[in-house]
Amino acid sequence: MKSFTFDDLLQSYFSERWLTERSRISYSVPVKLFRRFVGQDKLPVEVTRDDVREWREFCFSEEGRNLAHSSWNNYCRHNRILFKHAIDHALIDTSFNPFAKMEVTSPRKRKKTLSKRQVEMAREAISLYKKMELYRKKPSILHPVWFWEVVFETFYHTGIRLTQLLLMKPEDINLKSRVLTATWQGAKNNREHFVPISNALYPHLENLMNSAKMVGIQRGEQLFNVNRFSVRHRMETMDSWQVESFYQKLSQICGYQMSPHRFRHTLGTELMKEPDRNLHIVKALLGHSNISTTLEYVEVDIGSLRSAIEGRL
Structure with missing residues (x-):
């Protein structure tokens, strides 16, 4: 053999x-x-x-x-x-799998989310740096701020994964139908799903699409590519490191930790706090295959727990 x-x-x-x-x-x-x-x-x-x-x-x-x-x-x-x-397939002369049952019990920590105040503080910081770039006529540490604002709002309003944002192309955004396609290539379950473009997100994506057309981004090319809109970045395509670098800088400015995935947790949690909450809608929006995965993303609201306990009295 x-x-x-x-x-x-x-x-x-x-x-x-x-x-x-x-x-x-x-x-x-x-x-x-x-x-x-x-x-x-x-x-x-x-x-x-x-x-x-x-x-x-x-x-x-x-x-x-x-x-x-x-x-x-x-x-x-x-x-x-x-x-x-x-x-x-009998490729090795053994019937024993050395990795069988070698996993360990993983502690389940609660998902980290952002409060509404933290989101607003981040928006205020982005707005401030956008004004600084406009009036000073030179790049700030969040350059180009208008682009990163689109990234920030896209993660906040859609809850898509970082990989899905990086793989997005112009044809994945339909402003007329107000639908965004989250690609299957960037999903853990290899499933494509659709996300509605909210009224708050629409002007940001419209700005991105118009800017992409001006710099010559074609169908099939990466849409969220900071290198095409920046005087400082020189890579061919945007990678996860560039996105993470932006969030690290924004986190330092605001004084608390932010990341694309934290917005995903936040979206699921906030939707489940709504009076007309629907677990199946949250599941579809996050692109999950089963309810149990969605439940892991949803942090129990301490206020709801308190109300339930107080209601017993």
């Missing part, structure tokens, strides 16, 4: 499964990290339970940067699936 390497197993698995580039990376990275720990020359058939156990202990140590439980479970799951593929 051929001595299959980890690269061989990855290629074999990728040839069996139709995966996006993003999904392939999600398998390649955990394998790369495991090989770095056990040694590049170690073959899959030589991996033991002790190897996996020692890697787990390393990951949770200070030397391993105190890896989060959820991250370890992600690494473990992808390696386990790869070994299962190897065993099921």
Whole structure:
């Protein structure tokens, strides 16, 4: 039997499964990290339970940067699936999966959200820096502010994922029908879903679409691309680092942490506080496959809990 390497197993698995580039990376990275720990020359058939156990202990140590439980479970799951593929197809001479049942119980922390006051403070900061750029005629630390304002409002009003925003093209925004398409390539469940463009978001997206036309952004090209509108950025396409850098700067200005995903949690939580709340609508808006996933995004309102307790008296 051929001595299959980890690269061989990855290629074999990728040839069996139709995966996006993003999904392939999600398998390649955990394998790369495991090989770095056990040694590049170690073959899959030589991996033991002790190897996996020692890697787990390393990951949770200070030397391993105190890896989060959820991250370890992600690494473990992808390696386990790869070994299962190897065993099921008799690619390695063993029937034992060293990654089986090696996940750990992950603590469930409440989702972090933003209060209405925090959102308004962030808007005030953006507005201030936009005026500064206008009157000073030079880039600010949030340059170009008008563009990042569109990004900010898009995350706030739609709750889409960062990857979905980065993959968005001009044809994904229909201003006439007031519908935004969140692409399947950027979703964890590979499902495309549609988000209504609210009255508050409409002028921001209209501004972006008009500006994109002026700089020559064509169909099929990245729409949310700060590099096409900036005198300071010079990359070909906008990546997640540029978006995260903006939120880091805005967080420092406002004095509290903000991120694209925190807006996603906030949207789900706020919608579930409404009197006519509908869990199925929130599920559809966030693009989830099942209700249980949506429930994880919804933070219980302490005010509602207090009212329920007071109502017993």
